[in-house]
Amino acid sequence: MAELSVLGKRLPKVNSWAHLTGSAKYADDLFLPRMLYGRLLRSTQAHARITKLDVSRALAHPGVVAIVTGPDMPETIGIMPSVQDETALAIDRVRYVGEPVAAIAAIDEDTAFEAMSLIDVEYDPLPPILTIEDALREDLPKIHEKSRRANIFKEVHLSFGDLDAGFASADHMRDDWFFFEGNTHAPIESHSAVASFEGDGKLTIWTCTQVPHYLHRELEKALGLPRAKIRVVATPSGGGFGGKSDPFAHEFAACLLSMRTKRPVKITLDREEVFYAHRGRHPVKMRIKTGVKQDGEITAVHFQSWLDGGAYSSYGIATTYYTGALMTVTYRIPAYKFDGVRVYTNKPPCGPKRGHGTTQPRYALECQLDKIAVDLGFDALEYRKRILQPANSRTVNELRITSMGLGQCLDELGAKTKYSERHGQLPRGKGVGIAGSAYISGAGLPIYWNEMPHSGATVKLDRGGGVTVYCGTAEIGQGSDNMLASVAAECLGVRPEDVHVVSGDTSLAPVDLGSYSSRVTFMAGNAVKDAAWKLREWLLDAASERLAIPRECLVPADRRITDLRDPEQFVTFDDAVVLAEAKHGTLSAAGSYRPPQGIGGGYKGAGVGPSPAYSFQASVAEVSVDLETGVVTVDRITTAHDCGRALSPANVEGQIEGSAYMGYGEIMGEEQVFRGGLHKKPSLLDYKIPTSLDTPELEAIIVETIDKEGPFGAKEAGEGPLNSVIPAIANAVYDAIGVRFDETPITADKVLAALGKRDNRGMPKDRIGPEGMGDGQEAANAALRRLSFTTEAREKKKANA
Amino acid sequence: MTKQLLTLNVNGESRTVAAEPHHTLLEVLREELQLTGTKHGCELGECGACTVLVDGVAVLSCLTLPMQVGDAIVTTVEGLADAGAGAPGREARKLHPLQTAFAEEGAAQCGYCTPGMLMSAKALLDGNPSPTRDDMAQAISGNLCRCTGYTAIYEAIDSAARMARGG
Ligand code: FES
Numbered sequence: 024m025a026e027l028s029v030l031g032k033r034l035p036k037v038n039s040w041a042h043l044t045g046s047a048k049y050a051d052d053l054f055l056p057r058m059l060y061g062r063l064l065r066s067t068q069a070h071a072r073i074t075k076l077d078v079s080r081a082l083a084h085p086g087v088v089a090i091v092t093g094p095d096m097p098e099t100i101g102i103m104p105s106v107q108d109e110t111a112l113a114i115d116r117v118r119y120v121g122e123p124v125a126a127i128a129a130i131d132e133d134t135a136f137e138a139m140s141l142i143d144v145e146y147d148p149l150p151p152i153l154t155i156e157d158a159l160r161e162d163l164p165k166i167h168e169k170s171r172r173a174n175i176f177k178e179v180h181l182s183f184g185d186l187d188a189g190f191a192s193a194d195h196m197r198d199d200w201f202f203f204e205g206n207t208h209a210p211i212e213s214h215s216a217v218a219s220f221e222g223d224g225k226l227t228i229w230t231c232t233q234v235p236h237y238l239h240r241e242l243e244k245a246l247g248l249p250r251a252k253i254r255v256v257a258t259p260s261g262g263g264f265g266g267k268s269d270p271f272a273h274e275f276a277a278c279l280l281s282m283r284t285k286r287p288v289k290i291t292l293d294r295e296e297v298f299y300a301h302r303g304r305h306p307v308k309m310r311i312k313t314g315v316k317q318d319g320e321i322t323a324v325h326f327q328s329w330l331d332g333g334a335y336s337s338y339g340i341a342t343t344y345y346t347g348a349l350m351t352v353t354y355r356i357p358a359y360k361f362d363g364v365r366v367y368t369n370k371p372p373c374g375p376k377r378g379h380g381t382t383q384p385r386y387a388l389e390c391q392l393d394k395i396a397v398d399l400g401f402d403a404l405e406y407r408k409r410i411l412q413p414a415n416s417r418t419v420n421e422l423r424i425t426s427m428g429l430g431q432c433l434d435e436l437g438a439k440t441k442y443s444e445r446h447g448q449l450p451r452g453k454g455v456g457i458a459g460s461a462y463i464s465g466a467g468l469p470i471y472w473n474e475m476p477h478s479g480a481t482v483k484l485d486r487g488g489g490v491t492v493y494c495g496t497a498e499i500g501q502g503s504d505n506m507l508a509s510v511a512a513e514c515l516g517v518r519p520e521d522v523h524v525v526s527g528d529t530s531l532a533p534v535d536l537g538s539y540s541s542r543v544t545f546m547a548g549n550a551v552k553d554a555a556w557k558l559r560e561w562l563l564d565a566a567s568e569r570l571a572i573p574r575e576c577l578v579p580a581d582r583r584i585t586d587l588r589d590p591e592q593f594v595t596f597d598d599a600v601v602l603a604e605a606k607h608g609t610l611s612a613a614g615s616y617r618p619p620q621g622i623g624g625g626y627k628g629a630g631v632g633p634s635p636a637y638s639f640q641a642s643v644a645e646v647s648v649d650l651e652t653g654v655v656t657v658d659r660i661t662t663a664h665d666c667g668r669a670l671s672p673a674n675v676e677g678q679i680e681g682s683a684y685m686g687y688g689e690i691m692g693e694e695q696v697f698r699g700g701l702h703k704k705p706s707l708l709d710y711k712i713p714t715s716l717d718t719p720e721l722e723a724i725i726v727e728t729i730d731k732e733g734p735f736g737a738k739e740a741g742e743g744p745l746n747s748v749i750p751a752i753a754n755a756v757y758d759a760i761g762v763r764f765d766e767t768p769i770t771a772d773k774v775l776a777a778l779g780k781r782d783n784r785g786m787p788k789d790r791i792g793p794e795g796m797g798d799g800q801e802a803a804n805a806a807l808r809r810l811s812f813t814t815e816a817r818e819k820k821k822a823n824a
Numbered sequence: 825m826t827k828q829l830l831t832l833n834v835n836g837e838s839r840t841v842a843a844e845p846h847h848t849l850l851e852v853l854r855e856e857l858q859l860t861g862t863k864h865g866c867e868l869g870e871c872g873a874c875t876v877l878v879d880g881v882a883v884l885s886c887l888t889l890p891m892q893v894g895d896a897i898v899t900t901v902e903g904l905a906d907a908g909a910g911a912p913g914r915e916a917r918k919l920h921p922l923q924t925a926f927a928e929e930g931a932a933q934c935g936y937c938t939p940g941m942l943m944s945a946k947a948l949l950d951g952n953p954s955p956t957r958d959d960m961a962q963a964i965s966g967n968l969c970r971c972t973g974y975t976a977i978y979e980a981i982d983s984a985a986r987m988a989r990g991g
């Protein structure tokens with residue numbers, strides 16, 4: 024391929040200028056004529072029956088225009104069609120504090136706020152279930168009647184290879200428990216939506232969603248309005264990270280209120296509501312049993328996870344599978360068993376956060392590998408390099424691996440950080456730690472079963488030499504608009520800033536499934552390339568004809584189509600467009616992308632994990648622990664990331680740094696924790712997201728492997744680098760003070776306890792983390808035993824059959 | 825509550841609006857003056873997204889009542905580029921070096937913290953043309969950014985400082 028003229032260059036993002044001049048229009052920046060302002064009334068109870076819900080006083084309040092409640096939208100909705108278990112607003116029963124119960128539209132925000140206190144709602148409380156252990160008990164009420172046993176939402180069991188033989192052949196075994204605390208996205212922009220139902224019976228919603236297409240489907244269901252009459256516009260999002268990828272109550276409510284009032288309605292959540300809307304990282308308890316040979320080669324892994332899902336399903340099926348699915352893609356594992364259980368609790372629903380479901384088990388696995396390296400006397404970096412899953416291979420759970428740059432990442436890191444020279448050699452209180460990880464470049468399957476493309480794009484050329492790309496992607500700050508413009512520009516030989524991008528609009532642009540699972544660069548990139556390449560062919564034909572030069576000799580770049588051999592021979596882009604339009608008619612082409620078949624297995628549950636390509640990454644963290652106060656300072660995090668090809672190196676570095684930042688926050692203090700169902704820290708003051716003064720020095724190293732199926736070789740960059748940072752920090756803390764942190768977050772309090780300095784009687788510990796399930800609660804342990812017993816019995820039966 | 829007339833000097837224009845006296849400067853800028861470039865992430869003084877300059881000092885507009893502002897000069901992100909936009913015979917607006925540098929360094933990802941970040945950075949550079957990394961970290965410590973990890977923001981402020989010094 025000729026040299027690239029746009030991709031790989033450090034150019035400003037095409038949408039930067041809107042951000043930097045204040046002209047970008049986020050959802051809450053929209054003010055429409057006659058617009059009403061909405062607010063949601065939320066449950067004050069963690070678990071209760073609604074015995075009375077009377078809105079008449081609120082409705083009579085001057086300035087209140089309409090109120091809707093649960094029964095107005097009785098259909099069940101939810102992001103995963105197979106497990107929908109919620110309604111737009113609660114009906115008869117509430118399952119977490121903060122669950123939306125009613126929605127008010129009023130002439131202004133103050134009035135809507137006042138009217139909330141005039142809604143008469145009475146509850147009959149039920150016992151709240153707040154822990155994984157309690158959710159496994161069969162003697163407590165069910166949060167959802169559908170749960171067959173206890174409050175279990177989903178239970179999965181997968182087994183690959185000969186586990187018993189693997190363990191039998193091991194020279195060394197480890198059996199470790201871990202706990203990963205829940206945390207939340209905390210985007211700086213709170214959720215916001217504006218809906219407008221027009222006189223022609225058509226509804227438009229502008230909302231900062233990550234998934235306009237999926238929202239479109241759910242709106243049809245909840246509102247009973249055909250999808251053909253609904254237009255969803257994903258506004259630029261002020262941060263998503265997975266937190267805006269479910270359909271939300273305020274979106275349905277704004278739409279219905281607009282349909283009822285025939286006026287535009289805006290609902291913007293306040294910061295406390297964002298904490299309750301959540302859909303963030305699941306708290307997960309984990310157990311990993313790993314067998315290794317004397318040389319460190321893994322012989323078998325048995326991984327178990329228990330996920331605290333909160334009150335509703337959200338993406339929970341996928342999350343559950345993801346805790347197990349990607350464990351196999353980094354290092355060779357010949358036998359693997361995975362048991363996952365996700366339970367319901369009376370807390371805000373958990374969902375996908377950057378690294379979706381893979382972050383917690385990756386932390387556990389990489390911490391355990393560090394222990395194995397210590398047990399066997401290996402250098403943890405070199406050890407990882409020795410056991411890498413090879414490129415162009417299949418994992419034991421049948422995932423297809425193509426390009427695989429984890430080895431290069433480790434090499435680059437070693438050279439940059441001198442990990443191997445420094446690990447174990449620093450003075451007490453100073454430490455360095457390493458970890459690797461991987462992530463998908465898009466899920467191999469869509470959320471609802473269909474055979475259509477995962478991403479579509481059209482590209483249109485106009486007579487003035489203008490280029491417009493239409494694609495349903497949601498720009499959430501990851502740079503998807505810039506990616507679309509850059510790929511189209513590369514194909515056509517123009518500059519990215521010449522390209523107009525129309526994205527995130529279900530009426531104007533072809534479907535893209537959304538900004539989740541790091542799929543956009545890979546899938547929408549391929550779709551727009553497919554479309555733009557067709558136009559490129561026409562332009563080359565036209566230029567070839569005009570210049571009487573064979574088209575193989577022509578390249579489009581810098582708004583010219585030039586003879587490779589003689590730069591004086593060219594047709595301008597604008598002229599080529601006119602020639603091509605004269606010949607072919609209107610210049611517009613569509614492209615699409617669908618992941619190839621056969622990239623995963625055929626077993627039940629094989630749908631989660633396959634991806635057309637995996638990104639790989641590794642991090643080294645350097646920490647200082649104050650032995651008197653217990654305060655851990657992360658001095659520096661260096662992350663090397665295999666992104667296939669960096670289409671926009673500045674953006675890739677930004678994603679690596681941003682992921683490292685977010686991972687740092689997760690392990691050093693962010694917690695989504697509750698007291699009796701009430702969030703303990705529902706504000707940006709208490710929920711401590713790192714400020715500029717907290718954040719360590721972050722360094723990003725780009726590793727390129729040029730994936731053969733990625734658009735110009737690209738893979739994902741937005742999520743994977745978060746995963747490796749977290750265990751790297753835990754391993755660095757071990758290097759500094761000899762204490763294993765088998766639970767997150769690592770707080771000064773826990774460090775002091777481990778050092779035996781929290782009080783006079785304190786005994787030093789070498790580990791902080793769970794001992795097993797239940798923390799001594801007999802009933803929960805019994806429930807667990809029953810669970811694993813029935814599981815094994817069922818599997819035996821299957822094997823015998 | 826009844827609205828009261830209020831005159832603010834914003835981005836070089838004197839603007840009179842009717843606003844409820846308990847509404848914050850943030851609300852008046854966004855809702856009465858359509859200056860939606862200034863963002864909000866909490867309206868409680870916790871995130872810095874609403875930062876504007878009042879007589880050159882970075883303040884949180886969500887914690888400021890317009891009454892307190894009086895005839896002080898308010899600058900928002902919309903006023904950061906060279907004033908005189910679009911006046912006949914004037915060249916197109918010249919971007920502030922911070923705007924150029926933020927674009928070049930990729931310091932705005934979702935862009936939501938950016939207007940506030942730019943105003944804090946401008947207040948810093950106006951008082952200290954050659955800030956160190958520590959000076960920058962202090963200056964933006966009240967501006968939360970959830971996307972960047974701040975690294976690119978430091979690079980951008982540094983590069984803008986060099987640009988402004990003509991380097
Ligand atoms: S909106 Fe003012 S500090 Fe957050």
Ligand code: FES
Nearest residue numbers: 933937969970971
């Ligand atoms: S760029 Fe998104 S919050 Fe800073």
